[in-house]
Structures are given as C-alpha cells and as structure tokens.
Amino acid sequence: MSQTIAKKVPAQRFGEQYKGFRTELLEAVDKVCASGQFILGEEVRLFEEEYAKWLGAAYAAGVGNGTDAIVLALLALGIGPGDEVIAPSHTYFATGNAIVKTGAKLVLADIDLETYNIDPARIEKRITKKTKAIVPVHLYGQPCRMDQIVPLAKKHNLFLVEDCAQAHGTKFEGRSVGTFGEFGCFSFFPTKNLGAYGDAGIVVTSDEKLLQEVRILRNQGMTKRYHHDKLGFNSRLDTLQAAILRVKLRKYMAGALETRRKRALAYTEMIARAGLGQVKVPFEDPRGHHTYHQYVIRVEKRDELLKHLGDAGVECYIYYPFPLHLTRALEFSGYRQGDFPNSEKAAAETFALPIYPELTDADQEYVVEKISEFYAR
Numbered sequence: 001m002s003q004t005i006a007k008k009v010p011a012q013r014f015g016e017q018y019k020g021f022r023t024e025l026l027e028a029v030d031k032v033c034a035s036g037q038f039i040l041g042e043e044v045r046l047f048e049e050e051y052a053k054w055l056g057a058a059y060a061a062g063v064g065n066g067t068d069a070i071v072l073a074l075l076a077l078g079i080g081p082g083d084e085v086i087a088p089s090h091t092y093f094a095t096g097n098a099i100v101k102t103g104a105k106l107v108l109a110d111i112d113l114e115t116y117n118i119d120p121a122r123i124e125k126r127i128t129k130k131t132k133a134i135v136p137v138h139l140y141g142q143p144c145r146m147d148q149i150v151p152l153a154k155k156h157n158l159f160l161v162e163d164c165a166q167a168h169g170t171k172f173e174g175r176s177v178g179t180f181g182e183f184g185c186f187s188f189f190p191t192k193n194l195g196a197y198g199d200a201g202i203v204v205t206s207d208e209k210l211l212q213e214v215r216i217l218r219n220q221g222m223t224k225r226y227h228h229d230k231l232g233f234n235s236r237l238d239t240l241q242a243a244i245l246r247v248k249l250r251k252y253m254a255g256a257l258e259t260r261r262k263r264a265l266a267y268t269e270m271i272a273r274a275g276l277g278q279v280k281v282p283f284e285d286p287r288g289h290h291t292y293h294q295y296v297i298r299v300e301k302r303d304e305l306l307k308h309l310g311d312a313g314v315e316c317y318i319y320y321p322f323p324l325h326l327t328r329a330l331e332f333s334g335y336r337q338g339d340f341p342n343s344e345k346a347a348a349e350t351f352a353l354p355i356y357p358e359l360t361d362a363d364q365e366y367v368v369e370k371i372s373e374f375y376a377r
C-alpha cells in the first residue's frame with residue numbers, strides 16, 4: 001500500500017493567496033457575468049492598458065495563453081517556413097513548440113550554467129543567412145544578458161521576441177524584460193508570478209502596427225466584423241480572466257513580487273548559514289532584478305535529495321527534466337545527446353524549492369533543515 005505523505009511545505013498555497021483579494025475578485029467576476037460581455041470588451045481593453053503601464057511598455061494585446069503569445073508574435077513579424085529562429089535548449093517545451101508551429105526551423109543554443117539562460121556567445125555561432133529571430137527566455141524570472149543579446153540582434157538584423165512567461169516584472173539594467181525587442185510574450189498560467197484562474201497570455205510591443213497585427217491574428221484574422229483578411233486564430237484573452245487579472249495586478253502584484261524576492265534571498269542566506277556549500281544557489285546579477293518565479297538549486301545526487309525532501313513533505317519539482325533537444329516531439333530537429341552539455345547538466349542536477357509569497361519563515365527553516373539533514377547522513 002502506498003503511503004501518503006502530508007505536504008508540510010506544498011509547492012503553492014493558492015487558498016491563502018486568494019484570501020487577500022477575494023471580495024474584489026468576486027465583485028469583478030460578478031460584474032462581467034451581469035454585463036453579458038464575455039469576449040473582449042472593456043475589461044480586456046483596460047487590463048491591456050494597465051498591464052502595459054505597469055510594465056513600462058507602450059502597447060499590449062491579450063491573447064489566449066503564453067504559447068500563443070509567442071506564435072502570434074512570430075507570425076506578426078512574418079516569420080514562417082524557410083526561416084530559422086534561435087532559442088535555448090533548456091526551457092519549457094512551449095518555447096520550442098511555438099517556434100515550430102510557425103513553420104520556421106527551431107535552432108537551439110546551449111545555456112550558461114550560471115543564469116540557466118541562453119548563452120549569447122553560443123547564439124552568434126548558430127546564426128545563418130536564414131536566421132530571422134532570437135527568442136531569449138528569461139527562465140525562472142532571471143533576466144537574460146540583454147546587454148549582449150540586443151547588440152547581437154542589431155548587428156545581424158534579427159528580430160527579438162522575448163519569452164517572458166516566467167518573468168513578470170523582471171528587469172535588466174532597470175528596464176523590464178519584454179521591452180527590449182519587437183515583442184515581449186507573457187503567460188498568466190495560474191502558477192506564474194501573475195497568474196489567472198485559467199489560461200491567459202499577453203504580448204507587449206512598442207510598435208503600433210505590430211500590435212494591430214496581433215489583434216487581427218488573435219481574432220480569426222478579422223479586420224472588421226466578418227472581414228477575415230488573414231488566416232488567424234481564436235486566441236483572445238478571456239474577458240473573465242482579464243477582470244480577475246485586473247484585480248490581482250492592483251491588489252496583489254507589487255507586494256507579492258517584493259515578498260517573493262525577500263523569501264528567495266532568505267533561502268540563499270539560510271543555505272549559506274547552514275554551510276551547505278554543496279548547494280549551488282541562484283545567481284543574483286547585480287545588473288538584473290530577478291523575480292524568482294522559481295528558486296532553482298543545483299546539486300549532485302539531485303534525485304536522492306529530491307526524494308529525501310519529498311519524504312519529509314516538501315513538494316519540489318524539476319524544471320525541466322528533458323532539454324528541448326532530447327524531447328521526443330522535437331526529435332525531427334535532428335539533435336542528439338551531448339549536443340548541449342550545459343542544458344543536459346541542468347536537466348540532471350537542478351530542481352526548485354517551494355517559493356511563493358505565502359511561504360513562512362518556519363516553512364523555509366524546515367526546508368533548509370531537511371537539506372542539511374540529507375548532507376549530514
């Protein structure tokens with residue numbers, strides 16, 4: 001009989017989070033339900049405006065999810081069959097899937113093991129005459145080295161479409177990620193730092209023409225009612241989700257990001273204080289502002305430590321156990337084991353500790369105590 005282990009430190013505490021804005025959220029949902037405006041309309045328009053302002057972007061267009069945000073951004077730039085798009089081999093599957101969905105060739109580059117983000121030096125080696133765009137991913141909320149990536153894109157005349165799914169409010173040299181290139185693509189998947197209560201996403205841009213293109217593509221390629229000028233998609237930001245996100249942006253987001261960072265830095269300090277030199281903690285770039293969507297550590301004997309923590313009721317996950325080049329659905333890309341050693345190492349040696357604003361001091365002390373216990377055995 002399998003034994004059920006009580007979750008002493010779960011991966012999320014959504015119920016706790018909800019308490020902080022429940023009344024306002026229910027009022028917002030009620031307003032939408034009473035209005036009968038369930039598709040696009042005022043709530044979506046206002047959320048787009050408010051999110052763009054919060055981020056420091058000129059324009060935003062709400063879409064169905066973060067994956068579609070990348071697909072629509074690339075299509076709006078005219079990317080398709082015959083083109084090549086460069087992305088990191090260590091990321092969530094959606095980054096690669098979105099690129100392939102446009103018809104372009106997915107060209108992978110290895111990461112640097114300090115940030116777990118795409119290594120700018122390796123991007124340059126992958127550029128060919130067919131390269132049209134780079135899709136850097138600000139993984140775990142850690143900003144990519146935009147001081148190197150932006151000049152590289154300019155030098156080779158490439159579009160920059162930032163995958164910011166995990167990086168709401170992340171900054172590099174004081175500027176929000178998502179505003180460095182043609183498009184920033186964000187996800188509001190429920191576990192994200194700004195999470196909806198279902199699927200949702202958004203693109204931001206400073207180019208009004210590109211914004212209009214995404215607005216057309218997200219809505220069946222329609223320029224005017226029943227004028228379908230393009231083969232678009234049905235990928236609008238849901239109106240109920242927009243209303244929920246407006247409340248969360250206003251009532252939750254600023255404080256939540258700050259507390260999340262405080263909790264992350266507390267882990268780093270506690271791990272150092274416990275003398276756990278075996279644990280490689282996340283890199284804090286002095287030029288960046290890491291928003292810690294995940295607090296990812298790197299250790300040898302990862303699976304044993306993960307099991308030890310799991311047995312003690314600490315819910316931890318691996319992000320991600322397979323790099324894109326070793327993912328079955330992308331086998332046709334022709335990559336092999338050994339092609340991207342840093343990504344393979346990250347997949348074998350990293351995992352995330354529970355991190356969210358609702359975590360307590362006692363939770364964190366317990367987690368670090370259990371890690372210490374593992375190494376003391």
Ligand SMILES: Cc1ncc(COP(=O)(O)O)c(C=O)c1O
Nearest residue numbers: 065066067092094095165187189
């Ligand atoms: C790095 C990355 N890219 C893209 C996505 C896709 O977002 P969504 O799940 O909203 O489609 C996600 C999140 O799931 C992600 O973590």
